[in-house]
Amino acid sequence: MTFKLKTLAAAAALALSAAGPVQAQISGNVVKIGVLNDQTALYADLGGQGSVIAAKMAVEDFKAKEKGLNVEVIFADHQNKPDVGTQIANKWIDSDGVDVIVDVPTSSVALAVNEVVRGKHKVFINSGAASSDLTGSKCSPNTVHWTYDTWMLANGTGKAIVQTGGKTWFFITADYAFGHALERDTTEVVKKMGGSVLGGVKVPLQTQDFSSFLLQAQSSKAQIIGLANAGGDTINSIKQAAEFGITKGGQNLAGLLVFLSDIHGIGLDKAQGLILTETFYWDLNDQTRAWSKRFAAANGGKYPTMVQAGVYAGVLHYLKAVAAIKSDDGDKVVAEMKKLPTDDPLFGKGTIREDGRKIHNAYLFEVKKPSESKGPYDYYKLRATIPAAEAFRPLKDGGCSLVK
Amino acid sequence: MNTQALFGQLLIGLINGSFYALLSLGLAVIFGLLNIINFTHGAQYMIGAFVAYFLLNKAGLGYWWALVITPFAVGALGVIIERTMLSRLYKLDHLYGLLLTFGLALIFEGAFHHEFGSAGLPYSMPESLQGVQNLGFMYLPNYRAWVIVASLAICITTWFVIERTKLGAYLRAATENPSLVQAFGVNVPRMITLTYGAGVGLAALAGVFAAPIYQVSPLMGSSLIIVVFAVVVIGGMGSIMGSILTGFGLGIIEGLTKYFYPQASSTVIFVIMAIVLMIRPQGLFGQR
Numbered sequence A: 001m002t003f004k005l006k007t008l009a010a011a012a013a014l015a016l017s018a019a020g021p022v023q024a025q026i027s028g029n030v031v032k033i034g035v036l037n038d039q040t041a042l043y044a045d046l047g048g049q050g051s052v053i054a055a056k057m058a059v060e061d062f063k064a065k066e067k068g069l070n071v072e073v074i075f076a077d078h079q080n081k082p083d084v085g086t087q088i089a090n091k092w093i094d095s096d097g098v099d100v101i102v103d104v105p106t107s108s109v110a111l112a113v114n115e116v117v118r119g120k121h122k123v124f125i126n127s128g129a130a131s132s133d134l135t136g137s138k139c140s141p142n143t144v145h146w147t148y149d150t151w152m153l154a155n156g157t158g159k160a161i162v163q164t165g166g167k168t169w170f171f172i173t174a175d176y177a178f179g180h181a182l183e184r185d186t187t188e189v190v191k192k193m194g195g196s197v198l199g200g201v202k203v204p205l206q207t208q209d210f211s212s213f214l215l216q217a218q219s220s221k222a223q224i225i226g227l228a229n230a231g232g233d234t235i236n237s238i239k240q241a242a243e244f245g246i247t248k249g250g251q252n253l254a255g256l257l258v259f260l261s262d263i264h265g266i267g268l269d270k271a272q273g274l275i276l277t278e279t280f281y282w283d284l285n286d287q288t289r290a291w292s293k294r295f296a297a298a299n300g301g302k303y304p305t306m307v308q309a310g311v312y313a314g315v316l317h318y319l320k321a322v323a324a325i326k327s328d329d330g331d332k333v334v335a336e337m338k339k340l341p342t343d344d345p346l347f348g349k350g351t352i353r354e355d356g357r358k359i360h361n362a363y364l365f366e367v368k369k370p371s372e373s374k375g376p377y378d379y380y381k382l383r384a385t386i387p388a389a390e391a392f393r394p395l396k397d398g399g400c401s402l403v404k
Numbered sequence B: 001m002n003t004q005a006l007f008g009q010l011l012i013g014l015i016n017g018s019f020y021a022l023l024s025l026g027l028a029v030i031f032g033l034l035n036i037i038n039f040t041h042g043a044q045y046m047i048g049a050f051v052a053y054f055l056l057n058k059a060g061l062g063y064w065w066a067l068v069i070t071p072f073a074v075g076a077l078g079v080i081i082e083r084t085m086l087s088r089l090y091k092l093d094h095l096y097g098l099l100l101t102f103g104l105a106l107i108f109e110g111a112f113h114h115e116f117g118s119a120g121l122p123y124s125m126p127e128s129l130q131g132v133q134n135l136g137f138m139y140l141p142n143y144r145a146w147v148i149v150a151s152l153a154i155c156i157t158t159w160f161v162i163e164r165t166k167l168g169a170y171l172r173a174a175t176e177n178p179s180l181v182q183a184f185g186v187n188v189p190r191m192i193t194l195t196y197g198a199g200v201g202l203a204a205l206a207g208v209f210a211a212p213i214y215q216v217s218p219l220m221g222s223s224l225i226i227v228v229f230a231v232v233v234i235g236g237m238g239s240i241m242g243s244i245l246t247g248f249g250l251g252i253i254e255g256l257t258k259y260f261y262p263q264a265s266s267t268v269i270f271v272i273m274a275i276v277l278m279i280r281p282q283g284l285f286g287q288r
Helices: A002-019 A048-062 A082-095 A107-120 A150-163 A177-192 A211-220 A231-243 A260-266 A286-298 A306-325 A330-339 B003-034 B041-057 B063-084 B094-116 B142-164 B166-176 B178-183 B188-210 B220-235 B240-260 B268-279
Strands: A031-037 A071-077 A100-103 A123-126 A143-145 A168-174 A196-203 A224-228 A252-255 A275-278 A342-344 A348-352 A362-367 A380-386 B132-134 B139-141
Touching (some): A031 A048, A031 A082, A031 A306, A048 A071, A048 A100, A048 A286, A048 A306, A071 A082, A082 A100, A100 A306, A107 A123, A107 A143, A107 A177, A123 A330, A143 A330, A150 A252, A150 A362, A150 A380, A168 A211, A177 A224, A196 A211, A211 A231, A211 B003, A211 B240, A224 A231, A231 A260, A252 A275, A286 A306, A306 A330, A306 A342, B003 B188, B003 B220, B003 B240, B041 B063, B041 B094, B132 B142, B142 B166, B166 B178, B166 B188, B178 B188, B188 B220, B220 B240, B220 B268, B240 B268
Parallel strands (some): A100 A123, A123 A143, A168 A196, A168 A224
Antiparallel strands (some): A275 A362, B132 B139
16 A cells, blocks of 8 residues: 555656656746836836836747746835845745846845845846946856946947047036946046046935036036936936036036936937937837837836836846756856847847846937927937947956956 | 135025925924924925926916916815815824825825826926026026025015914914814814915925926925925924024035035935934924
């Protein structure tokens, strides 16, 4: 009797493992994707619910169900606070069975989540944060930095502006990891090209009134006022700079990180002529247009930012890697993601380097004049394409310990 | 240091101070006369800015119309809130009013956020107030100059009405001893309702003033209201003149901090609040 029971159990176990080769290595039989970002404050429009929609679209387009993969997308608000982000990441991984954390704008939170995910051997696909340290001094075998970073922004926008004669700079910098990294990387570019930095001011995150800082920038007499901030902070600084007649006095603004949603909030009359660098714009080609229309329909008419596009592409590539190795083991999946060449409708073909940096083209855009725009979200004209090989920091310069 | 830059910072401090003063004034009026800590104030300020936006974009009514219509429209909303909800709480501890208004603020902000996102909507400046004046040491946008003047005028008028007129005397008496004033034939509940409406109207007016400068965004109130509460606490809860003077004063101190040590500019007011609470818990101008 006991012998029979044992063989029966063994047979059942064998049958189970044979029945589902894909599920066999998937923890809890479900691939759980956690979108962690700012849902309510100054970065909510560039990521927020839009990123959740993008992740869900990726699952849909991957046809996960048909491939026998059970995928679930959840989300949470990290409130731009590293402690809140850390706590959610820990809880997600320890008790909710989350396999991959995506998006995570706000570099300070991203750097914290980077450490949590590294320690627990899961996967972190960052789209929203900018700090180039994520693939530099803080690089991790479990992290892929998808969309953009501060080095890329500095070499896109910063370089273009110095080339057109903006030699002296003054920085208005968001006072946390992201702003500091962006100022550092841009300063390097400016100095390398023979320019100089006359000064700067570090401003608390989510400041309403920039007039005082703009005034300091004005009295510095620098040709270029570099805005090393993002989201709502950039919107407020650009609007108020117009009010104080900064450009009339002969100084120019350089928005070092500007998203499509920011331009929408500022309005073309005040934003026209701004030069900015992004890695995705909805109106690049037929594929990006088709995807963006679908996205906008699901997102209350709001067009995607590059961060949301990056969430889509990152999740898609992650699922490809999971399906290829039939496992959601964090270390193995990231290794597979780096091995597989990337290919998606939004960023085209690309690769992920050993330091975790995703490599693709970047684009230098200029914001259109109101007369050139055909309507909402028709905001950019392409000035230059920065080829993938030049867009990101060379592998050897990052100081990443994974690079031998 | 550079004296030019210093003057510039002082002036900018004064501009921000005029917002603090206008908002803390409404809070002080409501607290002084109703004993309600109106946590919805920031949301009402935000709604004021949104009403101005809608008036312009849906009804084609510009800035000047918004200045007149918005305080009444949002004030009416305040009256409804007071009649249907707040009036039930007067007999209870302050804490209940605080919880109710805080909850309302979250609901308003959440609803607007759901509908309009966080990046905010642009509201353009009226043409007659565009342009800048070159003061030698700085460029002063005409609009900001207008905000200082208008806000000062409103603050002084409000103070005058409450402290120096018969209506104000009734109001003050009604808060001291409502049943006695009612015995004299004054309709105290109606007076209280209208006072709340007026306080809310002031918040909405500040919202209209702010719309062309900041983004019209659901969060504009929540980032300001904490500072404004600190201003009211420093000035002395319920003191009208206290809140006006403290509003302008703290605006200037904040402006100076932005010059000398910008990293601390978002915390300096709370440091002052902590010091004031330790040395003079009733606030600089408070009597109670």
